[in-house]
Amino acid sequence: LDAAPRAASGASALPVGLMAPHVSPDDALLSRLSRAGIRATWWQLAHLLDEGQDWAASGTMERRTAFKARLPDTWSAEGPNETWHAVAGQLLGAGLDPATTALWHARAAWVRPSRLVAAWLAQPGIRLLPGAQVARIGNDQGQWSAFDAEGRCLAKGDRIVIAAGYATSAFAPGLPLQAVRGQVMYGHGATGLPPHPINGDGHLIAHVPDGIGPLWLAGSTYDRDSRSTALRDDDMRDNLARIERLHPAAARALQNRQAHGQMQAWAGVRCASGDRRPLVGPADPMQPQGPWVCTALGSRGLSFAALCAELLAAHWHGEPLPLPATMARALDTRRLSG
Ligand SMILES: Cc1cc2nc3c(=O)[nH]c(=O)nc-3n(C[C@H](O)[C@H](O)[C@H](O)COP(=O)(O)OP(=O)(O)OC[C@H]3O[C@@H](n4cnc5c(N)ncnc54)[C@H](O)[C@@H]3O)c2cc1C
Structure with missing residues (x-):
């Protein structure tokens, strides 16, 4: 169900976006999560979209101050890390002064978000109902229903996930x-x-x-x-x-x-x-059988959307998680309840 007349009309209407890893000298949690997210998205891009038209494995050059260009001690120019200090030839090729401090991220891409959303919606088993603004969610004997402002039932289901960007807050007022x-x-x-x-x-x-x-x-x-x-x-x-x-x-x-x-x-x-990480899990962390959310993708929707969806599906279906348990917990709404 989407309130807009067509899919990808919210933040995902961005004409083109960049997917690049977060990198830090201590390989912090967000850095590792961003690489896991990019790995999940990359597979989707490579299998569902037309490279060169809908996305490109372009790599990206990230300018940093000398202080912030430190990388984890175990990384090297030979890899397997896919980020390293940009060398003079790369900087000149990018039209920058060769003395510029920058990192080269080989595993980075530009993506047209609307093309990715369209490809996902074209998968089997999906029916999009545009122009369907949900005002209220109710439960009747274990069945969830989504109602519009006039009280009309828009859809029913055993499960419901609210993935409405900031508008998710109307249904999950306890989330930060x-x-x-x-x-x-x-x-x-x-x-x-x-x-x-x-x-x-x-x-x-x-x-x-x-x-x-x-x-x-x-x-x-x-x-x-x-x-x-x-x-x-x-x-x-x-x-x-x-x-x-x-x-x-x-x-x-x-x-x-x-x-x-x-x-x-x-x-x-x-x-x-609040902590700049996505929120996937029960809207009310104390009610795991209630509606779930998948939101707070921040500035990294392209890095996190696919990973968060895989995580949600794995939880619902009792499958192995796509991330180690501590990293999965770092995205879960239940991290907020201690
Ligand atoms: C200026 C800008 C630049 C960005 N650049 C990048 C970038 O380079 N790389 C990157 O990875 N990310 C970037 N982002 C972030 C990225 O766009 C978001 O993380 C991503 O689009 C979020 O997707 P979403 O599906 O959670 O939310 P949205 O795409 O906002 O979708 C929310 C949907 O919920 C629907 N909705 C809302 N309320 C209701 C309701 N009551 N009933 C039914 N439907 C409802 C809306 O109609 C909308 O379609 C950028 C964002 C902005 C604003």
């Missing part, structure tokens, strides 16, 4: 969810942009095949506790300033396009949890 508005800028056909995505304080993706020419996108802003998707001129300026710091040559190419009115913007609302 926060809305984080974000705006990106995008356009078509700019020249002089790097051959693969660049991230750091912001990100830039270019050369994404699209009907009217190659798509580029850069962002994003972070506005905590804002749920507005109205576009703001200030955010456009912020994003331009961000790209100036991230990739000065690209910023010059894009400023030129802004001057000619060839730039567009898109805004959406992320949903974040």
